[in-house]
Amino acid sequence: MPQGQPVAVPDDGLTTAQRRQLPLLMVHTGDGKGKSTAAFGLAIRAWNQGWDIGVFQFVKSAKWRIGEQTVLERLGELHRETGEGGPVEWHKMGAGWSWSRKAGEEADHATEAAEGWAEVKRRLAAEAHDLYVLDEFTYPMAWGWVDVDDVVETLAHRPGRQYVVVTGRRADPRLVDVADLVTEMTKVKHQMDRGQKGQRGIEW
Amino acid sequence: MPQGQPVAVPDDGLTTAQRRQLPLLMVHTGDGKGKSTAAFGLAIRAWNQGWDIGVFQFVKSAKWRIGEQTVLERLGELHRETGEGGPVEWHKMGAGWSWSRKAGEEADHATEAAEGWAEVKRRLAAEAHDLYVLDEFTYPMAWGWVDVDDVVETLAHRPGRQYVVVTGRRADPRLVDVADLVTEMTKVKHQMDRGQKGQRGIEW
Known part of the structure; x- marks a missing residue:
C-alpha cells in the first residue's frame, strides 16, 4: 500500500510523533465482505508487534469456530511458549461468555x-488490552441491547493507549x-447472487 | 456473520455441494482501508484449513516487511515443524522476486x-497453490505492465480448484x-484527513 500523507496538519499542539501515537477507534461497516476478516487481520498484525489482543464476538450463534480463532489462539499459545508476539484472548457469545457462565447454561441474547x-x-x-476487536458489535447497539450513548462515551474517553x-x-x-x-x-x-453458498476456508 | 442464503438457485446442472466447491476469484478494490488486510485474513483462514498459500506482492517498494508476512511465514514454518495448517510462500517485488534475481540486482518495475x-x-x-493472494495487482494491470486480457483469460480459465x-x-x-x-x-x-500519519501495528 502506498505511504499515506496527511492532507492537513491539525492545530492541536501535538507533534507528528505524538499524533502518530494516538490510539485509534476504527469501524468496519457496510453490507460487503471483509469487515471481520480485516479486523482479525489487524489483530494478526498487532500480535506481531507484541500487542495484547482481546477479541469479543457479539454474534448470536458463535458456536462454530472460525479459522481466525484457531490461528489467533495458536499465536497466543506461541506467545506463552516462546515469547513471540503478544497474548491473545478470544471470547464469544452464544453459549455464554467464557468468564460468566457454566457450560450448557443459557441466557437470552x-x-x-x-x-x-x-x-x-x-x-x-x-487498560487490559492494547487492541479490542468488538466483532459484530453494531447489532446489539442497533437492537437496543446496549446503551449507544454509554458505548460512544466510553469508547471516546477510554484511557491510555487502547485501540478498538x-x-x-x-x-x-x-x-x-x-x-x-x-x-x-x-x-x-457476490457469488451467493448466483446461488453459490458459503465455502469452508473462505466464509469460516 | 449471519449465514448467507443464495437469492437464486442457478440452472447450471450442478448440485449445491458441487456449486459450493467452485473455486472463487475474488477482488478487493476501492479507495478505503482493508483490501490487503482482508486478503491476508483470508490466507490465515485458508492456512487453518490446510491450504497451500502463495502470496505475491506487486508493490513498488515492498522492502519493508508487514506483520502479516512475519505471521504467515511463521505459520508456514509451524506447518513444516508440526504438520498444522498448510504451507506458505510469500514473494514480493521491489528487490527482485526471490526466484529470479540475486540480492542487489535491480530490474525496472x-x-x-x-x-x-x-x-x-x-x-x-x-496448480501449485490452493490460494493465491495477488496483492496490489490492479496497479500493474492499470499501468499496462501486464496484458489485462491475458490476466483475465488466465484467471477465468485456471484449472482445478485454485482460489485467487x-x-x-x-x-x-x-x-x-x-x-x-x-x-x-x-x-x-480516515485519521489521515486530520493529519495523523500511519501507525506501526495498524498500517504495517
Whole structure:
C-alpha cells in the first residue's frame, strides 16, 4: 500500500510523533465482505508487534469456530511458549461468555450482549488490552441491547493507549462520529447472487 | 456473520455441494482501508484449513516487511515443524522476486511486474497453490505492465480448484466481470484527513 500523507496538519499542539501515537477507534461497516476478516487481520498484525489482543464476538450463534480463532489462539499459545508476539484472548457469545457462565447454561441474547459490553467496559477502564476487536458489535447497539450513548462515551474517553475496532453493518452515526477511521465494505458482486453458498476456508 | 442464503438457485446442472466447491476469484478494490488486510485474513483462514498459500506482492517498494508476512511465514514454518495448517510462500517485488534475481540486482518495475505475473501464470497452470493472494495487482494491470486480457483469460480459465484474490484500487472492469466476489472498500473517514500519519501495528 502506498505511504499515506496527511492532507492537513491539525492545530492541536501535538507533534507528528505524538499524533502518530494516538490510539485509534476504527469501524468496519457496510453490507460487503471483509469487515471481520480485516479486523482479525489487524489483530494478526498487532500480535506481531507484541500487542495484547482481546477479541469479543457479539454474534448470536458463535458456536462454530472460525479459522481466525484457531490461528489467533495458536499465536497466543506461541506467545506463552516462546515469547513471540503478544497474548491473545478470544471470547464469544452464544453459549455464554467464557468468564460468566457454566457450560450448557443459557441466557437470552440481549442479556448476554449487555454482559459482554459490561466486561469490555471494565477492561477498558483497567487498560487490559492494547487492541479490542468488538466483532459484530453494531447489532446489539442497533437492537437496543446496549446503551449507544454509554458505548460512544466510553469508547471516546477510554484511557491510555487502547485501540478498538468495531465491526458490523449499519454502524450508528454517533459511533461513526467519534471514530477515527471508518471503512465501508460494499458488495459489488457476490457469488451467493448466483446461488453459490458459503465455502469452508473462505466464509469460516 | 449471519449465514448467507443464495437469492437464486442457478440452472447450471450442478448440485449445491458441487456449486459450493467452485473455486472463487475474488477482488478487493476501492479507495478505503482493508483490501490487503482482508486478503491476508483470508490466507490465515485458508492456512487453518490446510491450504497451500502463495502470496505475491506487486508493490513498488515492498522492502519493508508487514506483520502479516512475519505471521504467515511463521505459520508456514509451524506447518513444516508440526504438520498444522498448510504451507506458505510469500514473494514480493521491489528487490527482485526471490526466484529470479540475486540480492542487489535491480530490474525496472514494469519488467519485474511482468515477471511476477509470468510466474503466477506458470503456477496456475501447474496448480501449485490452493490460494493465491495477488496483492496490489490492479496497479500493474492499470499501468499496462501486464496484458489485462491475458490476466483475465488466465484467471477465468485456471484449472482445478485454485482460489485467487486480487487487491488494489481501480480494478479493471474486465477483471470485475469475470470475478465471483467483488468488494469495494470505501473510505468514510480516515485519521489521515486530520493529519495523523500511519501507525506501526495498524498500517504495517
